[in-house]
Structures are given as structure tokens and as C-alpha cells.
Amino acid sequence: MKTDFKFSNLCGTVYTQGNLLFTPDGNSLLSPVGNRVSVFDLLNNKSLTFPFENKKNIKRIALSPNANLLLTVDEDGRVLLINFQRRVVLHHFNFKSPAEDVQFSNDGKYFAVTLGKHIQVWKSPGFNREFAPFVLHRKYTGHFDDITSVTWSNDSRFFISTSKDMTAKIYSLHPMEGFTPITLSGHRNYVIGAYFSADQETIYTVSKDGALFVWKYNPFNEIKSDENEDDEMNIDKKEDSQLAKKWVIASRHYFNQSSTKVVCSAYHAASNLLVIGFSSGIFGIWEMPEFNNIHTLSISQKKIDSVTINATGEWLAFGSSKLGQLLVWEWQSESYVLKQQGHYYDMNTLSYSTDGQNIATGGDDGKVKVWNTVSGFCFVTFSEHSSGVSVVEFAKNGQVLFSASLDGTVRAFDLIRYRNFRTFTSPSPVQFTALAVDPSGEIVCAGSMDTFEIFVWSVQTGKLLDVLAGHEGPISSLVFSPSGIELASGSWDGTTRSWDVFNRGKHVEVFRHNSDILAIVYRPDGKQLATSTLNGQIIFWDVENGIQTGTIEGRKDISGGRRVNDRTTAANSSSGKSFNSLCYTADGSCILAGGNSKYVCLYDVKSQLLLKKFQISHNLSLDGIQEFLNSKNITEAGPFDLIDETGELSDLEDRLDNSLPGTQKGDLSARKTRPEIRTKSIKFSxxxxxxxxxxTEGLLIYSLDENLLFDPFELEIDITPKSTLEALHSEEYIKALIMSFRLNELYLIHQVYEKIPPENIGLIVKDFPEKYIEKLLKFIASNIEESPHVEFHLLWIMKLLTIHGKYLRQYSNQFSSILRSLQKAIGKTLEDLSKICDENTYTIEYFLSLKDQ
Structure with a gap:
């Protein structure tokens, strides 16, 4: 069993806070998700989350014009310098105070960062190994309040900053004779954005109260401004004021959105488009300098936090942190390029489809979402439930998904027509906390929290078949054995019961424990049952004999991290020291366990030893990450992190608190306490x-590291790449293939495999040693999606399954994961081919019609 699982992707969270960025080619979008960065490839419909993490939630990101360097700045001002192409962290740095904005100059030689009332301009680092990659160029002052944004001119000689002191200032990058920073004042609320036009003769400034000022540059000051003559008389007759007079207000415009504020803005100089996002969830597009309104649309009920425009000016990206929503809109065709949203509240449960290609999740918001593991996108959302979803389960056969909820219903969803086709309810209203579907997909069972009963329904008719009673506490977990004959249930009454759903005459077997049962799971062969208890143990039972075969003491393994308001040390804290989710690996040799902690533990079942601990997050913005608390963060009023500072915010809507006091669930962004790191559910593909x-972070996916370079198998001294190729040229195909598998070099296996003539495949498979079949099937499964030789692969698969079918059936447990991945690969190839065939049909018909003409 390999244990080198590495973080590969984050689904379920698409945007949390900060700014969005398009890559220079305009095809990919960068979005901050907590303390990580996700990249959404809009052309190939794929998403990727970088493996590196900032210490806290990311506040700003900046990408160099050549897309080589990425800067991510967290809430405390800590910076990661990243090689964007290779996804490698080059350097760590600390600005030592929060940064409101970071922008690279258009020539890529400098970047400006706003720190409070000051602006620092730094020279852009290179790729060479340097003692100090960050070199400060200059520090700029002059504002009387915090700076909100900074924008560079097209020639990178000037930049303009906006501030909460209701002014904008123009600075020069290098000292210029006779030039002093120019102040543009006149707004009545703080300025959130200022932009140069393409010719740099016009400046647009946008304030929070919905005013847009158009400033024109004229060295002779001939433009008549909208300002009163009295205002002009008050200007001091000094040299710097003469320079300032060269920038005058040419016109004033107002967005006229009643009772809303401007939250974010973006300007595209090439097409003169100005995009404004409002606190009411409405956005508008205006054409400058005429101020023609092109579109005004509402995209959500919550405020739009970030907006950006791609290089061509065709796509607009919007982020809303309250909803966790990310939208990419093509304004000319008025259509969505991308529309993604995670669960509004906590994600409670997940389930893999039988081919491992899709993952279903259920959340406290009552929604069931289905995610594609390849693209990382959600492709369907079911919102029929009126309360939190406790469990979701895929049926083993067919495209059917079941979900159990606290609203007292179990629902069945059709994943072909995307509809809820069955709803199962109990005679009296109860809350369902557990769900199990038998392997045939004919029977669905759900356990209740209130009456401690298990309800059994027929999927075909929707009728209630049976009610199983006997537990004396809420049902925490239900699972069918792989054979589908037995149903096991775990309860808070400290017992696990084994029921025969199809034969009520059989005795119900009871496995007693010393503590409440939190999770139960069958081994893939159905001969062993694992249970997790509240006292931190994992107990293994022999199902046939009903005896306990082993115990893992996991309290010390799962414990870790301390909450801010804890009065005891992490070692003495009782919370989070048990596993609430268990899952066997595909071959049944290991078990994966997670709970209300930052750790996920992988144990070997036979030796009952801890193999590996995975820390799912290092984000200090979450509670329960740090092992020790720092005494300097303790004030007279308690821990500094728990002091409520919302009363000091400038806007009324930000100061209002609609959350219920003491709630542990709900909108994490509105809670009085910080969100806590925890794992609700774990599943193996x-x-x-x-x-x-x-x-808490979302749906984290960990995959095996496929980049292992050299992992030989039964290697001998005379087996080398040279001797393997010699055997291949001598047409000793079976010998060459076995030698390549022994060396386990991917390029060599590929070379030998591709050179084998199709007519020899049957003979080679007949004499092929059985111990290499697993490696050959795994290679074909990984290669079939990328290679154009579809028939060649299918010949290999058909011969292997026909000739070695008996052996594969005998060791079905060992080969189950490989056969599933093979099925997934064939299914994907079929899907791609059918799409190509459909497209080609119309093309051929078109050419045939041309021939007739």
C-alpha cells in the first residue's frame, strides 16, 4: 500500500476574499481560496489549486505581466513569491503590516504595495538565487488616511493612489525635475479606484458614494471645469498648485443606485470600459468617456467584493465572499462562461461514484452538489432539501444518488435527467442522521436521531417496507456489507447491531462497546467491521465469529491544535480526540480516519500501526491549528483574536450583526468565533x-504522487534499458515487456508496449506471468486516455480479461481498484469518441451537400 498521497486539488471553495486576476492571455482566472490560490482554466474547463499555503487567509494577489511571478499577501502582510509556471515558492517575505493593494508595473520591473498611509515600490525579483530578492526602490507618503488602491500608467513612469481621505494622488516612479505629487480632490466619500486612460490624458476616479469624476490634463489650463469660479479663486498661487491646475474636472457623473455603495471597480483602457460592483449585488458596465450605460444586472443578493476584466475586454469576473460565489460573464453575448458556488455553510458529507469520476457532497445549507474530480467543477446542484444534509450515497449500479436530511426526508436523484425522482418519508416526522443503500440499489435505509429507529424503503415503489427498532440512542452510522445481505448500524447507545434486512427471522447480533459509536465501516471483502468510538478508539470485529480482533488507540494521533478560548492545554483538551469518519482503502489493507482536528490518520489494519498523518491545513485564520498560544496575544479583555472589532467599521451594513448568539453552525463569516478546522467526512476513491x-476549508483531494522516477521491481544486474531495447529489436516481445516492468521506467514500458504488433498480443498475454498483470493493467488504464491507439488498448484489455479472467476473479479484491480505474478510462474514451463522432456527422453532411451543388 503506497502512502505518498499529496494534496492535488481543492473543490467546493471557489472564492473567499481578496482580488481576482486574469492571466495575461485572458484564458485563466486566479482566485484566492482561504490561504491557497486556485487557477480556473476557462478554455479547457479545468481547475487547479496550488499546493503551497500562506500562513493566513490571502488578502491580495498580483501577477507579473509575463505571468512568471505571482505574489500572494495574507492578512498580516506576509508574502510568498511564487514561480507561477512551475508552481514553486521562491521566497518568503513580511511587509509587517496589512497590505490593501499590490500591483506590478506594466513593464514588470517594479511592484507597488500600499501599507496604511504609505506606498512602497519594490524592484521585481528575478529567478536567480539572491540573498535579498526584495529590494526597496522608494517609499511614498502624502495621504492622511489608509490607501485603498494603486494603479500604474501605461508607460510605468507614474502611478495613481486612492485613499480614505477622499483624494487621489499622482506620483512619479523616479524623481522628475519640477514635478511634485499631484492631489485630485473633490469627492465626498473615500475613493476606491482611479484609472488612467490609454493615452494618459484622462483620469477616472470612483468614490464609494457612487460618484465618477473625469479629470482632463491640459498644460495651458484651457478646459472649462464644472467647478465654481469661487473654488478656482481659492487655489494657492504656487508652482505646485500650477501643476495641479493642469488636471481639472472635465465632468462629474453619478451611478444613481439608491441606498447602495460602490464596493469594487475595474477599467479596461483599450476598450474604455468601466465596470462597477455594488453592495446590493448589482454590477454595471459603462462606456467612457461618454458615460453610456451598456448593462446593469443583478447577479446575487450579497455584495460583489471583487471585479476584474481580461486582456481582450470580453470576459468579466466577479467574486462574492458572503456567498462564496465566482462568476465569469461574457458581456457581449450576455452569457456565463463560468458560474460556481460552494456550500454556503459547512460541508457535512461526501461520497464517490463507482468509477471514482464524480464526488457528491451535502452541506448544512440543504444543498447536494456533484463535483467532477478531473475538472474540479460542480456540474449539478440539487436544492430540494429544506434543512442540512446529513449523508449522501451513490447507488452501486446506475446513475442514482441518495441523500438523507434533518428535514425528515430521504431523496433519490437521477444523475442523467438531473431531477429528484423519489422522496422517502417516515410515518411520523424524524431527523435522519445516517443512510445506507444496498449494492443492488433496490433498498435504501435511514437511521433517525429522535426515535432511534431504522427505516427501510423500496426504491422502485417508494413504500416503507420495515422499521427496525432496538437501539436506545440516536443512530450515528449505517452501512451495508459488500454482499448486501447484512446491514450494520452504530448508535450513541454504545452498540453496533447487525441486521438481516431480507430475513427477519434471523437473530440480530449485537457488538457492545465502552463508549458511543461515531462511525462504522465494512472492509471491502465484508469479513471485517471497523467501529470508531467517542473515547478515540478504532475497534475491529470479525463479522463471522462476532469477536473483537484488534483495537487502535487513536486519541494521541488525532489530538492536536488548541482553540483560542481554551482554558486548558492542547494535551488536556478532551474535544476533537475521536474519529467521526472511517474509510478502508480499496485493497482493505489500511484504514483512513478523520475527526474534529487538523489531522487525518492512515493506519495499517494488520499491524494496527500509524503509517502517516496528513495535516489538512496550516491556515492560522482557522481555530485549532496552533499547538501553543502566544501570551502576548492575551489582553485584559481576553484573547486578542476574539475581540469584536466590527463596531469600528465605516459602513453600517458591515457593523450590523444578524447572527444568533452562541450558534456553532451557519454563516461562518458572521460568527462571533473563528471557524474551526475539522474533518466531517472521509472517503477513499x-x-x-x-x-x-x-x-472546513472545502473538499480536499489527495492523490498518489505519480512522479516517482525510479521504483524497480525484482531487479537483476543484467536488466538494463539497453538490454531491454536489444530484446525488443530481437522481437523477444514478452521478455522485453517483463524487463521493462522490472525496471519500472515509464518511458521504457511505453516504448516496448507500443512496438508490440497487434497480431502478437494474444500469444504474449497467454504466456504473460500473473504477477505482472496488475502492473500491465495499471499502465493501460493510465495510458488509454492520452494515447490515440484506442483499438490497440482495447485488444490488450479484451485478451487480458479473456485469458486471465479466472485469476482476476479469484483475486477480485486485489484488482478491484485497477478494474474500476480501467472502467473509468474506457468510459471517458467512449464519451470523447461519441462527441467527436457527433461533431463529424454534421461536418460530413455539410461536405456531401456541397458535392451535390
Whole structure:
């Protein structure tokens, strides 16, 4: 069993806070998700989350014009310098105070960062190994309040800053004779954005109260401004004021959105488009300098936090942190390029489809979402439930998804037509906390929190078949055995019961524990049952004999991290020291366990030893990450992190608090306490190549590191790449193939495999040693999606399954994950081919019609 699982992607969270960025080619969008950065490839419909993490939630990101360097700045001003192309962290730096904005100059030689009332301009680092990659160029002062944004001119000689002191200032990058910083004043609320036009003769400034000022430059000051003559008389007759008079207000415009504020803005100089996002969830597009309104649309009920425009000016990206929503809109065709939103509240549960290609998640917001593991996107959302979803389960056969909720219903969803086709309810209203579907997909069972009963329904008719009673506490977990004959249930009454759903005459077997049961799971062969208890133990039972075969003491493994308001040390804290989710690996040799902690533990079942601990997050913005608290963060009023500073915010809507006091669930952004790191559910992929965790951060996917360079198998001294190729040229195909598998060099296996003539495949497979079948099937499964030789691969698969079918059936448990990944690869190829065939049909018809003409 390989344990080198590495973080590969984050689904379920698309935007949390900060600014959005398009890459220079305009095809990809960068979005901050907590303390990580996600990249959404809009052309290939894929998403990727970088593996590196900032210490806290990211506040600003900046990308150099050549897309080589990426800067990510967190809430405390700590910076990561990243090689964007290779996804590698080059340097760590600390500005030592929060940064409101970071912008690279258009020539890429400098970047400006706003720190409070000051602006620092730094020279852009290179790729060479340097003692100090960050070199300060100059520090600029002059504002009387915090600076909100900075924008560079097209020639990178000037930049303009906006501030909460209701002014904008123009600075020069290098000292210029006779030039002093120019102040543009006149707004009645703080300025959130200022932009140069393409010819640099016009400046647009946008304030929070919805005013837009157009400033024109004239060295002779001939333009008549809208200002009163009295205002002009009050200007001091000094040299610097003469320079300032060269920039005059040519016109004033107002967005006229009643009772809303401007939150964000973006300007595209090439097409003169100004995009404004409002606190009411409305955005507008104006054409400058005429101020023609092109569109005004509402995209959500919450405020738009960030807006950006791609290089061509065709796509607009919007981020809303309250909803966790990310939109990319093509304004000319008025259509969505991308529309993604995570769960509004906590993500409670997850389930893999049988081919491992899709993951379903359920949340406290009552929504069921289905995510594609390849693209990382959600492709369908079901919102029929009226309360939190406790459990989701895929049916083993067919495209059906089941969900159980606290609203007292179990629902079945059709993933072909995307509809809720069955709703199962109990005779009296109860809250469902557990769900199980038998392997045939004919029977669905749900356990209740209130009456401690298990309800059994028929999927075909929707009728209630049976009610199983006997537990004396809420049902925490339900699971069918792989054979589908037995149903196991775990309860807070400290017992696990094994029921025969199809034969009520059989005795119900009871496994007693010393503590409440939190999770139960069958081993893939159905011969072993693992249970997790509240006292931090994982207990293994022999199902046939009903005896306990082993115990793992996991309290010390899962414990870690201390909450800010804890009065005891992390070692003495009782919270979070048990596993609330268990899952066997595909081959049943290991078990994965997670709970209300930052750790996920992987144990070997046979030796009952801890193999590896995965820390799912290092984000200090979450509670329960730090092992020790720093005494300097303790004030007379308690921990500094818990002091409520919302009363000091400038806007009424930000000061208002609508959250219920003491609530532990709900909108994490409105809670009085910080969100806590925890794992709600863990599942292994049926292919065995990855596992996922539903956590506070979102849906984390960990995959095996496929970049292992050299992992030989039964290597001998005379087996070398040279001797392997010699055997291949001598047409000793079976010998060459075995030698390449022994060396385990991917390029060599590929070379030998591709050179084998199709007519020899049957003979080679017949004499092929059985111990290499697993490696050959795994290679074909990974290669089939990328290679154009579809028939060649199918010949290999058909011969292997026909000739070695008996062996594969005998060791089905060992080969189950590989066969599933093979099925997934064939299914994907079929999907791609059918799409190409459909497209080609119309093209051929078109050419045939041309021939007739």
C-alpha cells in the first residue's frame, strides 16, 4: 500500500476574499481560496489549486505581466513569491503590516504595495538565487488616511493612489525635475479606484458614494471645469498648485443606485470600459468617456467584493465572499462562461461514484452538489432539501444518488435527467442522521436521531417496507456489507447491531462497546467491521465469529491544535480526540480516519500501526491549528483574536450583526468565533489512487504522487534499458515487456508496449506471468486516455480479461481498484469518441451537400 498521497486539488471553495486576476492571455482566472490560490482554466474547463499555503487567509494577489511571478499577501502582510509556471515558492517575505493593494508595473520591473498611509515600490525579483530578492526602490507618503488602491500608467513612469481621505494622488516612479505629487480632490466619500486612460490624458476616479469624476490634463489650463469660479479663486498661487491646475474636472457623473455603495471597480483602457460592483449585488458596465450605460444586472443578493476584466475586454469576473460565489460573464453575448458556488455553510458529507469520476457532497445549507474530480467543477446542484444534509450515497449500479436530511426526508436523484425522482418519508416526522443503500440499489435505509429507529424503503415503489427498532440512542452510522445481505448500524447507545434486512427471522447480533459509536465501516471483502468510538478508539470485529480482533488507540494521533478560548492545554483538551469518519482503502489493507482536528490518520489494519498523518491545513485564520498560544496575544479583555472589532467599521451594513448568539453552525463569516478546522467526512476513491476529505476549508483531494522516477521491481544486474531495447529489436516481445516492468521506467514500458504488433498480443498475454498483470493493467488504464491507439488498448484489455479472467476473479479484491480505474478510462474514451463522432456527422453532411451543388 503506497502512502505518498499529496494534496492535488481543492473543490467546493471557489472564492473567499481578496482580488481576482486574469492571466495575461485572458484564458485563466486566479482566485484566492482561504490561504491557497486556485487557477480556473476557462478554455479547457479545468481547475487547479496550488499546493503551497500562506500562513493566513490571502488578502491580495498580483501577477507579473509575463505571468512568471505571482505574489500572494495574507492578512498580516506576509508574502510568498511564487514561480507561477512551475508552481514553486521562491521566497518568503513580511511587509509587517496589512497590505490593501499590490500591483506590478506594466513593464514588470517594479511592484507597488500600499501599507496604511504609505506606498512602497519594490524592484521585481528575478529567478536567480539572491540573498535579498526584495529590494526597496522608494517609499511614498502624502495621504492622511489608509490607501485603498494603486494603479500604474501605461508607460510605468507614474502611478495613481486612492485613499480614505477622499483624494487621489499622482506620483512619479523616479524623481522628475519640477514635478511634485499631484492631489485630485473633490469627492465626498473615500475613493476606491482611479484609472488612467490609454493615452494618459484622462483620469477616472470612483468614490464609494457612487460618484465618477473625469479629470482632463491640459498644460495651458484651457478646459472649462464644472467647478465654481469661487473654488478656482481659492487655489494657492504656487508652482505646485500650477501643476495641479493642469488636471481639472472635465465632468462629474453619478451611478444613481439608491441606498447602495460602490464596493469594487475595474477599467479596461483599450476598450474604455468601466465596470462597477455594488453592495446590493448589482454590477454595471459603462462606456467612457461618454458615460453610456451598456448593462446593469443583478447577479446575487450579497455584495460583489471583487471585479476584474481580461486582456481582450470580453470576459468579466466577479467574486462574492458572503456567498462564496465566482462568476465569469461574457458581456457581449450576455452569457456565463463560468458560474460556481460552494456550500454556503459547512460541508457535512461526501461520497464517490463507482468509477471514482464524480464526488457528491451535502452541506448544512440543504444543498447536494456533484463535483467532477478531473475538472474540479460542480456540474449539478440539487436544492430540494429544506434543512442540512446529513449523508449522501451513490447507488452501486446506475446513475442514482441518495441523500438523507434533518428535514425528515430521504431523496433519490437521477444523475442523467438531473431531477429528484423519489422522496422517502417516515410515518411520523424524524431527523435522519445516517443512510445506507444496498449494492443492488433496490433498498435504501435511514437511521433517525429522535426515535432511534431504522427505516427501510423500496426504491422502485417508494413504500416503507420495515422499521427496525432496538437501539436506545440516536443512530450515528449505517452501512451495508459488500454482499448486501447484512446491514450494520452504530448508535450513541454504545452498540453496533447487525441486521438481516431480507430475513427477519434471523437473530440480530449485537457488538457492545465502552463508549458511543461515531462511525462504522465494512472492509471491502465484508469479513471485517471497523467501529470508531467517542473515547478515540478504532475497534475491529470479525463479522463471522462476532469477536473483537484488534483495537487502535487513536486519541494521541488525532489530538492536536488548541482553540483560542481554551482554558486548558492542547494535551488536556478532551474535544476533537475521536474519529467521526472511517474509510478502508480499496485493497482493505489500511484504514483512513478523520475527526474534529487538523489531522487525518492512515493506519495499517494488520499491524494496527500509524503509517502517516496528513495535516489538512496550516491556515492560522482557522481555530485549532496552533499547538501553543502566544501570551502576548492575551489582553485584559481576553484573547486578542476574539475581540469584536466590527463596531469600528465605516459602513453600517458591515457593523450590523444578524447572527444568533452562541450558534456553532451557519454563516461562518458572521460568527462571533473563528471557524474551526475539522474533518466531517472521509472517503477513499474506488480506484485507490486518491482520497477526499470534506472539511472546513472545502473538499480536499489527495492523490498518489505519480512522479516517482525510479521504483524497480525484482531487479537483476543484467536488466538494463539497453538490454531491454536489444530484446525488443530481437522481437523477444514478452521478455522485453517483463524487463521493462522490472525496471519500472515509464518511458521504457511505453516504448516496448507500443512496438508490440497487434497480431502478437494474444500469444504474449497467454504466456504473460500473473504477477505482472496488475502492473500491465495499471499502465493501460493510465495510458488509454492520452494515447490515440484506442483499438490497440482495447485488444490488450479484451485478451487480458479473456485469458486471465479466472485469476482476476479469484483475486477480485486485489484488482478491484485497477478494474474500476480501467472502467473509468474506457468510459471517458467512449464519451470523447461519441462527441467527436457527433461533431463529424454534421461536418460530413455539410461536405456531401456541397458535392451535390
Amino acid at each position: 474506488p480506484t485507490g489512487q486518491s482520497w477526499s476529505a470534506a472539511s
